[in-house]
Structures are given as C-alpha cells and as structure tokens.
Amino acid sequence: MPSSLFISSFNMKKIGAYFILIFSSLLLLICYSPELLKRTAHFFGENGGVFASTRYQYGDLYGLSNDAKFRIPKPENTLKLLDSFVVDSKDLDLVMLGDSYFYSFFQTNANNFERIKQFDFVRWSDKTNLQIPPKSNRKRILLIEVVERNAFDHLQLSFTKKRLSPEKSGTTLNEENPFLVENNLEAILFDHAFFRPFKELKTYIWKDFLKKEIPGVRYSSDGSFMYLSETVEGSQVGNSFSYLSEMEKVSLEKQLNQINSYYLKNGFDKVCLTIIPNPVRVLEKGRKANDLFDFLSTNKNIGLSFVNVLPVLSKNAEQNFYRSDSHWNLKGAEKYRSLVNETLLSFGKN
Amino acid sequence: MVFNSLHFLVFFGIVTSAYFLLAHKFRWVLLLIASCYFYMIFKPEYILILGFTILIDYYAGILIENAKGAKRKAFLSLSLLANVGVLAVFKYYFFAGDIFVKFSHLLGSDLHWPTWEIVLPIGLSFHTFQAMSYTIEVYRGNQKAERHFGIYSLYVMFYPQLVAGPIERPQNLIHQFYQKHTIDKARIHSGILQMLQGLFKKVVIADRLAQFVDFTYSDISNQSSFSLLLASIFYSFQIYCDFSGYSDIAIGASKVMGIDLMKNFNAPYLAKSLPDFWRRWHISLSTWFKDYVYFSLGGNRVSIPKWYGNILIVFLLSGIWHGANWNFVIWGILHGILQIVGLQINRIFPSLSVANLQSKFGVLVYQIWTFLLVNFTWVFFRLNHISDIKLFFEGLWHNWQLPFQSNFSLREIGFSCLLIGGLFLVDKGKLKWPAGGFWFKASLAIFVIYLFGVFNAKQFIYFQF
Numbered sequence: 001m002p003s004s005l006f007i008s009s010f011n012m013k014k015i016g017a018y019f020i021l022i023f024s025s026l027l028l029l030i031c032y033s034p035e036l037l038k039r040t041a042h043f044f045g046e047n048g049g050v051f052a053s054t055r056y057q058y059g060d061l062y063g064l065s066n067d068a069k070f071r072i073p074k075p076e077n078t079l080k081l082l083d084s085f086v087v088d089s090k091d092l093d094l095v096m097l098g099d100s101y102f103y104s105f106f107q108t109n110a111n112n113f114e115r116i117k118q119f120d121f122v123r124w125s126d127k128t129n130l131q132i133p134p135k136s137n138r139k140r141i142l143l144i145e146v147v148e149r150n151a152f153d154h155l156q157l158s159f160t161k162k163r164l165s166p167e168k169s170g171t172t173l174n175e176e177n178p179f180l181v182e183n184n185l186e187a188i189l190f191d192h193a194f195f196r197p198f199k200e201l202k203t204y205i206w207k208d209f210l211k212k213e214i215p216g217v218r219y220s221s222d223g224s225f226m227y228l229s230e231t232v233e234g235s236q237v238g239n240s241f242s243y244l245s246e247m248e249k250v251s252l253e254k255q256l257n258q259i260n261s262y263y264l265k266n267g268f269d270k271v272c273l274t275i276i277p278n279p280v281r282v283l284e285k286g287r288k289a290n291d292l293f294d295f296l297s298t299n300k301n302i303g304l305s306f307v308n309v310l311p312v313l314s315k316n317a318e319q320n321f322y323r324s325d326s327h328w329n330l331k332g333a334e335k336y337r338s339l340v341n342e343t344l345l346s347f348g349k350n
Numbered sequence: 351m352v353f354n355s356l357h358f359l360v361f362f363g364i365v366t367s368a369y370f371l372l373a374h375k376f377r378w379v380l381l382l383i384a385s386c387y388f389y390m391i392f393k394p395e396y397i398l399i400l401g402f403t404i405l406i407d408y409y410a411g412i413l414i415e416n417a418k419g420a421k422r423k424a425f426l427s428l429s430l431l432a433n434v435g436v437l438a439v440f441k442y443y444f445f446a447g448d449i450f451v452k453f454s455h456l457l458g459s460d461l462h463w464p465t466w467e468i469v470l471p472i473g474l475s476f477h478t479f480q481a482m483s484y485t486i487e488v489y490r491g492n493q494k495a496e497r498h499f500g501i502y503s504l505y506v507m508f509y510p511q512l513v514a515g516p517i518e519r520p521q522n523l524i525h526q527f528y529q530k531h532t533i534d535k536a537r538i539h540s541g542i543l544q545m546l547q548g549l550f551k552k553v554v555i556a557d558r559l560a561q562f563v564d565f566t567y568s569d570i571s572n573q574s575s576f577s578l579l580l581a582s583i584f585y586s587f588q589i590y591c592d593f594s595g596y597s598d599i600a601i602g603a604s605k606v607m608g609i610d611l612m613k614n615f616n617a618p619y620l621a622k623s624l625p626d627f628w629r630r631w632h633i634s635l636s637t638w639f640k641d642y643v644y645f646s647l648g649g650n651r652v653s654i655p656k657w658y659g660n661i662l663i664v665f666l667l668s669g670i671w672h673g674a675n676w677n678f679v680i681w682g683i684l685h686g687i688l689q690i691v692g693l694q695i696n697r698i699f700p701s702l703s704v705a706n707l708q709s710k711f712g713v714l715v716y717q718i719w720t721f722l723l724v725n726f727t728w729v730f731f732r733l734n735h736i737s738d739i740k741l742f743f744e745g746l747w748h749n750w751q752l753p754f755q756s757n758f759s760l761r762e763i764g765f766s767c768l769l770i771g772g773l774f775l776v777d778k779g780k781l782k783w784p785a786g787g788f789w790f791k792a793s794l795a796i797f798v799i800y801l802f803g804v805f806n807a808k809q810f811i812y813f814q815f
Contacts, residue, residue, distance in 0.1 A: 013533040017367040024363035031360075185356040202801050211759035215806075 031184040040188060059325030061226040064216040066199035067207065070226055070324035078104075079333050081111040086345060090117035093138050094344075095268070097164055098145035099124050101276050105333040114341045122163050124154055131168040132267055139269040141347065143340065144259075147276045148292065149231050149238030152248070155273075157258040166266050220283055224318075228326045231278035240281040240289040249295055253302055260304040271304040272343060274336070279326065282310070282317040307343050309336055351391040353599045354552050354805075361388065362603060365509075369607050374530045378500050381527075385509035389472075392513075396471035399436060400507065406432045407481045408502045411488045415495035422489060429485040433478050440470055445674035473513030475671055479638055481506050484520045486642055493520040501527050508609075510600040514593070516614040516634035523609075531608025539788040541605030546795040548598025553803035555769050556591035559584040561804065562766070565757040567733065570741040574752035578745050580763070585732050586725045587770050590618065593632070617777035619724070622716040623704045624689050627724055635671070639664050658693070662686040672731070677739065681730040688723055 030036045056063055062070045092115045096102065103123060106112055110119035117138055122130035124146070142164075146154045153159070190199075206212045218232045219225070231240055237248060260271045275296070281289045297308045312335045313320050313328070320332030328336070351358050365384040372380055390397055410429030414422050438446075447463030454461035484505065487493035496502040505524050511517075566573050566581035573581070597614035604611045614633050621627035628636045647660040662683065669682015696703045707713050733739045758766070775781035783791050 013535075014371065017370045017533065020363045021367035021371065024360045024367070027360050028364065181357050182355055185360060189356065198797075198800065205801055210762045210765060212762060 027185065027188060028181075030188060031181045037184055037188075044192065059226075059322050061217050061228065061326055062324040064228075065214045065226060066196070066203045067214065067217075067226070067324075068200040068204065071200075072322075072324050074322060074325060075330075077330075078107050079112070079330055079337065081107060081109055082114075085114055086341075087115060090115060091138055092116055092344065092347065093118040093120075093133075093136060093140040094143060095120045095122070095130075095133070095140065095164065096143045096145060097122050097124065097160065098143075099147060099150070101147055101327055101333070101336075102145055104327065105330060106337070112337055114344045115347070116344070124150070124163060126163065129162055129168070130164050132164060132166050135267045139348065140267060141344070142263050142268045142271045144271065144273045145276065146274075148240065148278045148281065149228065151275050151292070152237040152252065155252065155259065156255050157262055160259055161262070164263075218280075220280075221286060225279065225283055225321065225323050227278070227280040227283075231280050231326075238278070240278045240292075241287065242290060244290050244292060244295070252295075253299060257301075257303050260302075270347065272307050272340075273304050274307045274309050274340065276328070276336070277310050277313060279317075279321045279328075282314045283321065285317075305343070307339060309339060312336075312339055351388050353596060354549060354557075357391075366603075366606055370531075370533050378498075378504050378527055381509070382500055382504050382507065385504065385507040385512060388509040389507065389512055392472045393469065399440065399471050399474070400477060403433060403436060403478060403481050404503050404506050407485050407506070408496070408499055410485050411495035411502070412497065414485060414488050426485055426489045430482060433482050437474065437478055440468060440474055442670075442674045443468070476515045476517055477506055477512060479517050479635070479671075480511075480515075483517065483638060483642065487520050493524070496520070496524055508604075510603040511611055514596050514600070515632075516597060516600065516612045517638055518611060518634070522612060526609045529608070534608065537608060538606050539792075541602040541607075543783065543788070543791060543795070544602030544605065545599045546602075546792060546799065548595040548600075548602060549803075550795065550799050551591035551595030551598065551773075553805060554799060555766075555773065556588045556595060557804035557806065558762075558769070558802075559588040559591070559766060562756060562758050562763075563588055563732070567738070567742075570733075570738055570745055572752070572755075573745055573749065574754050575746050575749045576754050577756060578742055578749070582725055582729050582732075582742075584766065586619070586721070586728050587773065589728065589731075590615075591773070619721050619774070620717055620777055621720050621724075622707065622713060623720055624685065624692055624723060626704065627720055628685075635668070639668055643667060658690045661689050661693075665689070675734055676736060677730050677734055680739075681727055684727050684730060688727070 030040050057074065058071045059074050062072070090110075094110070094113060094116045096119070098121065102121070108119070108121045110116040113119065118133070118136065120130065120133055144155075144160070203214060207214055213229075216229055218227050218229045220227065230236060230238060233239060233241070235242060237244070256273065263271050273296075275293070277293065280287075293308060293310045296302065296306045297310075313332055320328050320335060322329050351361060361384070365380065368380055369377055386397060389400065407429055410425055410432075413425040414429075417425055444465065447465065450463050451461065484493065484496075484502075488495050496505065501524060504527055505518075505520060506512075508518075508523070563581050563585045566577050570578070594615040601611045601613070612634055616630040616633065618627055618630040621630050644660055644664045647663060648656065649660065650657045652660065663686075665682045665686030666679065667682070668685070669678045669680070672678045672681070700706070704716060707716060729742055730739060733742060756763070772781060784794065786794075
C-alpha cells in the first residue's frame with residue numbers, strides 16, 4: 001500500500017485542530033443568530049432519537065428540574081374546536097391578547113368561541129405589535145388573558161399599547177438578548193435525549209442525596225405537583241402568597257381603568273380580563289394565598305369586566321393542571337373556554 | 351467572559367485550534383483579537399482604558415531605555431503616575447471622596463465631592479500592575495523595551511490572565527510570544543487536566559460553599575454562633591478555591607498553547623506561619639509587592655522600627671489594592687500587625703520560631719494556628735461594612751443559644767467538609783489523579799464536575815479587583 005495513503009500523525013493533529021475550529025465556530029455562529037438557532041432546533045426536533053429536545057417534551061417544569069419522577073409525556077394536541085354552538089349568529093368580533101396558556105392549548109380560530117365572526121390573536125411575547133383591525137359593523141370585544149405571575153408586569157397600559165394599538169408600530173419588541181449566548185449554547189449542546197440520564201442523575205444527587213432545592217422549581221406539599229418557584233416564594237408580586245399592599249392594589253386598579261378607557265376609545269365595545277391563577281394557588285388548599293382575585297372580582301371601581309376563572313379551576317383542581325408543567329391541561333383549558341363563552345353569550349343581554 | 355461558561359469553552363476551542371493552524375507570524379494577531387473579544391464581553395467601552403494604559407507604557411518603555419540619567423527616572427515616574435492615575439480615577443475616586451466628606455464634616459464644614467456614574471473596569475488592578483511591572487523592569491535594566499507594539503499589547507492583554515492574573519513579569523512572558531509552539535500532545539493534555547482541576551475547584555467547591563456563605567452573611571444578626579463560625583471557615587475555602595481555580599484554568603489554558611504562566615498558589619492553608627502563608631497565597635501579587643515596594647523601601651536591611659514600618663506599608667497597600675473600602679484597609683493592616691507581632695515573638699522567644707519546629711505535631715499546631723489567623727482576617731475581607739463586621743463578632747460571641755439555620759442540609763455540610771478534606775489531601779500531594787490515560791481522566795473529571803458542580807456562571811471573586 002503506498003505510504004501516501006496513510007495520514008501522518010502530524011496531519012492527524014492538524015485535522016483535529018480544523019475539526020475543533022469549524023465545530024466551535026459553527027456553534028458560536030448559531031448562538032449569535034436567532035434564525036440559525038431556530039433552524040438548528042427544528043432540525044434536531046425533526047430528527048428525534050438521541051438528539052430530540054427534552055426541554056418541553058415532558059413539561060416545562062420537568063425541563064427545568066430533570067426530576068425523573070416527573071418524566072410524564074405531555075400530549076401535544078390542542079383543544080378541539082366547538083362543533084356545535086348554543087347560538088348560530090356570529091355577531092361579535094374578538095381580539096385576544098394572551099400567552100402560552102392560550103396559544104399552546106387552543107387553535108387560533110374563531111370557532112373556539114360563541115358568537116365570534118372574526119378572531120385576532122396577539123401574544124404578549126410577539127416581536128411586533130398588532131394593529132387594531134378595522135371596525136366592522138359588529139360589536140368588538142377585547143379579551144386580555146394573562147397568567148397571575150405576570151399580571152403586575154403586563155397589566156399596564158404602556159405594556160399593552162406596545163402589543164395592541166391603532167397604529168402599526170415599526171419597532172421590534174422583545175429583541176433577542178445577546179447575552180443569551182450561554183443559554184443558546186446549552187440548548188444546542190445539551191438539550192438532547194442522550195443527556196437525559198445524566199441530568200436525572202444530577203437531580204437525584206441534589207434532591208434526594210444532598211437534600212437541596214432544585215433551582216426554579218418547588219414541590220407541592222404531597223409531592224405530586226411541581227410549581228415554578230417564583231410563584232411560590234420570593235418577594236416579587238407574581239408570587240401567589242406575597243402580601244398585596246393597598247398601594248399595589250390602587251396602582252393595579254388605576255392601570256386597569258386606563259387600559260379599559262384606552263381600548264374603549266379605540267374601537268372596542270367591551271374589555272374583558274382573565275387572569276389564570278398560578279397552579280399553586282388552586283392546588284395548595286392548605287395555604288392561604290393573597291387576595292388578588294377577591295380584590296378584582298369585588299371591586300366596583302374597575303371599569304373592565306373581570307372574568308373570574310379561579311372558582312372553575314379550583315373545582316377538582318388536580319384534574320386541571322399538569323404535574324410537571326406550569327400550565328393547565330386540556331381539561332383546564334376547556335373550563336376556561338366554557339367560562340369565556342358564557343361571558344360572550346351574555347354580552348349585550350344585560 | 352467567565353471561565354466557568356460554555357461560551358468560554360467554545361471560545362477556547364476556536365482560539366486554540368486557530369492558534370495552531372495559523373502561521374507563527376500571525377499568532378500574536380489572533381491572540382490579541384481574541385483577548386479583546388474576551389475582555390469586551392464584560393463591558394466593551396473599557397477596552398479604551400486598557401488601550402490608554404498600553405499606549406502610555408509602550409512608549410514609556412522605549413523612552414526609559416533610550417534616556418539617560420534623571421530622564422529615565424522622570425519617564426518611569428510619568429508612566430507610574432499614569433497607571434496609578436487610572437486606578438485612582440476608576441477605583442479610588444469615590445473612596446477618596448468618602449474620606450474627604452467625612453473629614454470635612456469632622457472639621458464642621460459641609461463640603462461636597464463631585465460624583466458621576468462610573469463602573470470599575472473588570473480586573474483593572476491586575477492589568478495595571480502587570481503594565482507597571484514592565485516599565486519598572488525596563489528601568490531596572492532587566493527587560494529590553496519591547497518595540498513590537500502588538501506583542502507588547504498582548505503582554506498586557508493576554509486573555510487567560512487578563513482579568514485575574516497571575517500578574518506576570520515581562521521577562522517571563524514576552525519572549526514566549528516570539529517562540530514557535532507546535533502541537534504538543536503531552537502539554538495539551540496536561541494543560542486541559544489543569545483547567546479541569548481549576549473548574550472543579552470553582553464550580554464544585556467554591557460556588558457550593560458560596561451558597562452557604564451568602565445565605566449566612568445576608569442576615570448576620572439572626573445567625574447562630576455555629577453558623578457564623580462555619581460560614582467564616584467555608585469562606586476561607588471558597589475564596590481559595592475560587593481564586594486558585596481561576597489561576598489553574600488560566601495557567602492550563604496558556605499551557606495548552608505552549609505558554610507558561612507563573613504559579614500563583616502553593617497549598618496556602620498548609621502554611622506554618624503568616625510569612626509562609628504569603629509565600630504561598632497569590633504569589634504573583636506578593637512577589638510584586640516584595641520586588642517593587644518592600645525592597646524599594648529597604649526591606650529588612652534597615653532599623654527594626656523602619657523594617658516594621660515597611661511591612662505595615664506593604665500590607666496596607668495590599669489591602670487597598672484589593673478594594674477601595676475600609677474593610678480592605680483593615681484587612682491589610684491586620685495582616686501587617688500580625689506579621690510584626692509574630693516577628694517580635696520570634697525575637698523574644700527564638701525557640702518558638704517555625705525554623706526550630708521538630709515534631710509533626712508541632713507543625714500541625716502551627717498550621718492550624720496560622721489558618722485560624724488567616725480565617726479571622728478573611729472576615730474583614732468578606733464583609734464590606736464595619737457594622738456587619740461588628741455584628742459578626744457579636745453574634746459569634748453571643749448567639750450560641752440561637753438555633754442553627756441554613757440553606758444546607760446536614761448531608762450537604764458533611765459533603766462540603768469532605769470536599770475540603772479532599773482539597774487538603776491534594777495540597778499535601780496525597781490525593782492525585784487516578785491512574786489511566788488522558789481521555790479516562792478528562793472524562794471522569796467532566797462527569798464529576800457535571801454531577802456535583804453548581805452551574806450559575808457566578809463570577810470569580812477576584813474579578814472585582
């Protein structure tokens with residue numbers, strides 16, 4: 001065999017160096033480019049196997065904790081559209097400003113709702129705003145959906161205006177943070193099924209051997225549910241158990257009234273607010289949560305219509321939420337839709 | 351960019367592989383660009399301050415070399431003044447203002463000190479001291495002035511040691527940038543294993559202990575005496591593992607590229623006396639002060655009162671070098687006083703001198719005593735407010751009846767103590783890498799670091815200096 005077919009040791013070293021250079025450069029390039037990152041994630045997602053992402057496969061809280069006891073497959077299907085309606089007429093338009101509680105569980109379609117002809121949806125996390133659609137001859141309702149932990153951040157006119165306003169804004173919201181390189185790298189390198197056993201072993205050592213709390217999550221008192229730690233403890237207002245001062249309540253009331261006035265002036269006939277309770281609020285019955293929902297449901301000074309989801313989600317609460325995810329499940333989503341539909345059916349009848 | 355991040359891992363892969371693939375004459379360009387990127391990740395605009403220091407000292411070096419007589423001294427003084435000036439503006443301005451205002455209040459006047467928004471550039475004291483050592487060595491004739499501006503810039507900016515040392519001397523580093531380094535498997539393996547050892551110290555030991563220390567020190571008045579005592583001991587090991595871990599990664603990363611940096615730590619908690627401790631702790635800074643300040647003041651070849659004065663000055667400066675705050679001043683002075691007390695005891699009772707130690711038990715007693723003294727002084731280093739220091743010592747004395755509260759389970763406290771025990775064995779040379787090839791050792795280290803590491807990309811403590 002001719003000796004030229006052999007790769008000398010020196011060349012092997014150089015080939016190794018080239019390989020590291022190309023691989024590392026590609027990694028860095030992907031992490032700096034949101035578009036490339038999306039494509040890479042999509043590529044891994046499509047191929048599955050050992051490269052499949054495990055971040056949301058078993059629920060976002062499993063993705064945070066890697067607790068093997070909570071490795072429960074999460075169905076990916078969304079709620080079926082209504083196949084029969086209480087009333088046949090489609091005499092309302094609905095614009096919804098919401099988050100993953102809606103878009104991960106519902107199809108963006110008017111047939112989720114009673115009486116709705118035209119349905120528009122804008123996410124709190126969208127990069128550009130939604131221009132308020134031209135007014136038809138139908139009445140129009142704005143439905144604001146927000147999860148309790150984000151309520152105080154999001155329910156401010158300056159915040160909602162950036163997402164939904166009469167003019168199309170040219171500015172980009174939620175710009176990519178360049179300092180997310182570390183998170184992006186972690187996702188590309190380690191968010192694969194192959195690493196799952198190692199991650200679960202680490203969690204076992206932390207939680208069961210060293211008796212440490214897993215960063216980002218907390219467990220229900222009976223150990224059967226996981227919660228986002230920020231909803232359970234800490235000083236921030238999104239926590240279900242933090243005391244709400246009078247000043248905070250007055251400020252919230254003021255903001256809600258500003259939101260209501262602004263959208264009534266800009267083509268809406270009614271503004272409805274739904275706050276999805278943090279799961280811990282409804283699941284931990286032995287712990288007294290703060291009075292946010294009581295305040296909103298009994299306060300006559302608030303102009304917009306507060307649709308209180310708390311009672312329906314509290315009933316058989318364990319059936320309405322995932323054990324390893326911070327969201328409700330399809331049953332919880334269904335209850336929400338029923339309640340919203342009750343509100344829509346009663347609109348204009350009082 | 352912090353060493354304990356994936357970003358650094360990728361950066362290191364790119365820079366090191368490109369370094370070996372590039373022709374030798376272009377390597378300094380690569381390292382310089384890489385060092386700028388590394389530094390600018392923290393706060394891009396502060397590269398200008400670094401640029402200023404580099405420019406001043408580069409020309410100062412040439413001018414000193416070309417000048418004769420008093421002019422040499424004048425150029426050196428100007429260069430030192432510029433470097434100290436940068437430190438004074440960015441690091442000590444507010445501290446000086448605080449002293450000025452308090453002093454004016456004492457005199458009954460109400461003078462104000464103009465303030466503006468300023469953030470301390472990361473690692474400022476390190477690269478300023480490194481730059482100063484260059485002009486001093488050129489002045490002393492130990493180093494030829496570097497004519498290649500790129501190489502000189504790289505001497506100040508070389509990324510592994512840019513933000514937290516070791517503070518290199520020009521004689522050790524500059525000539526290495528001219529040497530051609532080829533891919534040396536044994537060197538690369540040894541460098542990577544040293545980096546892994548440093549990473550282990552940082553994320554498995556230091557960042558774990560930091561959780562206990564931060565929790566305890568965040569609410570000193572409600573902590574039991576035992577918690578406070580344990581926190582102070584844990585902090586001694588946290589700062590050791592944090593800083594020596596950084597040094598290991600810096601030295602290892604350079605070694606992979608064929609460049610040797612000086613040793614910065616040598617089992618400091620096995621020291622038998624305080625002078626011995628300072629020969630083992632942050633060696634590059636201790637020798638800097640010894641070579642450029644202590645000896646310049648006359649060292650110990652002066653009268654005893656002056657000698658003691660020299661010691662006090664050096665430790666006071668060392669304290670101030672660490673930070674513009676009273677706690678660092680006290681920390682430095684305390685070390686100076688303890689050294690002087692030790693020297694005085696040795697003069698009165700020569701039989702107690704470390705040099706006369708015979709038994710292993712005697713050595714152990716001295717090692718424990720030295721550790722306790724160092725541990726005591728770390729309290730002043732860690733707690734930034736005099737009121738907190740007071741609370742700490744009051745709590746240590748009075749709070750025995752309070753229940754022990756902690757964010758650590760007993761198991762984790764035990765585990766942490768086990769890690770500290772392991773660290774002693776490593777320092778004593780009794781615990782070494784397991785037998786096996788490089789890949790086995792590296793894989794094992796990565797696995798252990800992953801399983802037991804605390805990954806919150808916490809910055810290294812010494813970055814703030």
